[in-house]
Amino acid sequence: MRNVGFRVPFVSIFLIAFFILIFSRIAVAEVEDLLAQINRKPAEERHKLLIENAKKEGTLTFYAGTNFRDTQEIVAGFNKHYPFIKVAFSTPGGPGVLNKVLTEHRAGAYQADVVALTGGYVPELIGKGILAKYKSPMVPFLRKGFVDADGFWPGVYAIAYTMIYNSQRVSPQEAPRRYEELLNPRWKGNMIMDVEAHDLFAGLIDLWGQDKATVFLRKLAVEQKVRFSRQSHTFMTQLVASGEHDLIVDGYMHNAVAFKERGAPIDYVVMSPTILRPPSIIAITSRSPHPHAAALFVDYHLSKEASEIMVSKQGRWAPRKDVKWTVEPEADLHVVSALEWGRKLRQLVELFNKSVGQ
Structure with a gap:
């Protein structure tokens, strides 16, 4: 009897887990299939269908890795075109967005429709089935390196490295x-660097190979005595400006x-190629409660208008090919892959x- 009493709850738990997995996959497929069907429509019909259904939904929830002001500017631009969609947004930062969606996923309480966060977190979210595949019609207008090979998880902005x-x-x-x-001995003891400059290291590995990049980093730390800092990049720039x-x-x-531009005694070198950190991405969640409104929002965030806002008002390197950056490097660009390096x-x-002795 003890054995039977043990097996029944075990079997029950197994069946519950099985059905949760099956229904989870069905729900994910429903969102992706819905978006894929809409995308097969002619452009005008597609847009009309999205608007009709988004009006019924009336709202969407957006978790952003950017600050409140920058996020609000994009939302305000979106609402000029779609005033019938109320955007409930929060700005917990990249790690905060990741934690929120993972918590919702574990609890089975799905609230987020759209997320924008650091690109390096994308593989984990894809692996857990949290992101839906959605190929925005804006994808062909994006710069090389700002979108994955299949076009499902586009970047919304990137940060370029410079000395x-x-x-x-x-x-x-x-x-x-x-x-x-x-x-060169000239720079010994006179340099500062982020203690978590992992993306730059990844870019150097891409360009040089692992052996050369590792030797270079080790020499910076051991021979050149570079100071590794845990402060923000803005603070490190202030330290350089102050001498x-x-x-x-x-x-x-x-x-x-x-x-x-503010008159600080600093200058910079545009490297060739210029290494860009993995772009922060935007994606629709696989359990989006308002997928039509979410598709409209992603399309807008990848529009020329939104990129112009990000460049002119926020100083960001936005994704559109038809919007020039504040500094447009003449050199080649090397964008560190979020999917490749996120997995590693x-x-x-x-x-x-x-390599740096930590």
């Missing part, structure tokens, strides 16, 4: 033009432009830490 230097301590003639030049350090190895282009993030971090 930022103090223009009073470093002349334009001696400013390094290549990362390899940072191994505490000559140069940031992994500076952010938008910080360099903003500080220079743990190994990347371990190799980075080992």
Whole structure:
């Protein structure tokens, strides 16, 4: 009897888990199939169908990795075109978005319709079936590297790396033009770098191979005595502007432009190729309660108008090919792949830490 009493709950639990899995897959398929069917319609009919159903839905929930002001500007632009959709949004930051959707997924309480977050988190969400496949008609207008091969999870903005230097301590003639030049004795003890510059490291591995990139990083840490900082990139740029350090190895282009425009004594080097961090992506969730409104919102976020807002008002490197960035590099661009390196993030971090002696 004890054996029977043990097996019944076990079988029950197994069946419950089985049906949860089956129904979960059905629900995911329903959202993806719905979006795919709509996308097969002619453009005018497709847009009309989305609007008709979005009016019935009346709302959508958006979790954003960007700050409140920047998110609000995009939402305001969207509502000029679709005033009948109330957008409930929160801005918990990239890690916060990840935690919110994972918590909802575990609890089976699905609220988010659209998420925008750091690209490196995408593989985990895809692996758990949290993101729906949706190919926006805006995808053909996006820059190379801002969309996955199948076009389902497009990027909405990216951050470019540059070397930022103090223009009073470093002349334009001696400013390094290549990362390899940072191994010159001139820079020993005079550089600062993010202690989590994993994306730059990934980009260098892509371009140089793992052996060369690892040796370079180790020499920066051991021989050149680069200072690794846990402060924000904005704060590190302030340290360079104040003369505490000559140069940031992994500076952010938008910080360099903003500080220079405000008259700070800094300048920067546009590298060739210019390495971009994995773009932050936007996606519809696989259990979206309002998929029609969500599709309209994603389409707008990838529109020319939205990219112009992100570039002119927010200083971001937006995804559209027909919208110029504040600084348009003449050199080639290398965009670090969110899908590739997101899957290998743990190994990347371990190799980075080992190389710098952490």
